[in-house]
């Protein structure tokens with residue numbers, strides 16, 4: 001792993017729930033690019049926890065945190081962020097455990113985040129903008145346009161390229177603060193609510209294109225996205241975000257006018 005970048009401020013955080021054997025390749029691919037890598041096993045029952053722990057026993061830069069019961073993606077990420085903050089990390093790149101996200105782009109995403117804060121003194125978050133392959137389910141691709149439309153309205157077009165893609169670098173403290181003030185954001189509502197609320201706090205999005213792979217079941221592809229349950233969750237999430245948006249509308253308008261002014265010669 002001679003090209004592996006080692007960081008004391010930025011870590012890779014992989015929430016993982018019953019991903020099947022695909023997770024081992026994902027973790028190895030992430031470790032080839034970066035150190036440290038932490039996996040949060042979210043109450044998995046597919047036997048991956050024990051194997052990941054064996055991998056970690058031979059690799060000081062791989063940590064495996066095992067949660068006894070399933071709490072959801074957001075809860076798993078928050079668990080990792082709390083420990084990372086205690087250990088002095090300031091930024092976390094989150095990626096899925098199931099082989100869908102491009103590990104080879106970890107260094108570029110981290111580099112974009114390491115320029116923080118930006119010229120205007122604002123913290124940034126680096127968001128993957130999905131480049132879909134031909135196998136991407138049309139319903140998921142179209143569905144996210146709806147979520148993106150809402151997220152852009154809720155932030156007055158502050159620059160969120162994609163609201164749902166989980167391949168991102170977050171500033172840890174602002175995200176922990178957002179999550180502490182919220183009992184939601186613990187499941188599939190984590191990714192979109194995180195970007196919207198971080199935008200509201202003045203964190204600026206940087207969007208970088210990143211391919212998403214949709215693996216067929218025979219290639220080890222698994223998804224726990226449930227159309228009815230999770231679209232209901234996302235609809236309720238946009239309802240509460242719209243409420244938050246209306247409360248913050250004056251602030252967002254002033255901010256929007258200021259950025260417009262500073263961009264106009």
Ligand SMILES: Nc1nc2c(ncn2[C@@H]2O[C@H](COP(=O)(O)OP(=O)(O)O)[C@@H](O)[C@H]2O)c(=O)[nH]1
Pocket residue numbers: 014015016017018019042070071072073074076095096097098100222223224225
């Ligand atoms: N669905 C789901 N994913 C979880 C949970 N906890 C952690 N994750 C991880 O969150 C990521 C996204 O989940 P996935 O089912 O692949 O969703 P999809 O990629 O949107 O179809 C994966 O890395 C999961 O392993 C959970 O409780 N439910």
Ligand SMILES: [Mg+2]
Pocket residue numbers: 096098100222223
């Ligand atoms: Mg997935």
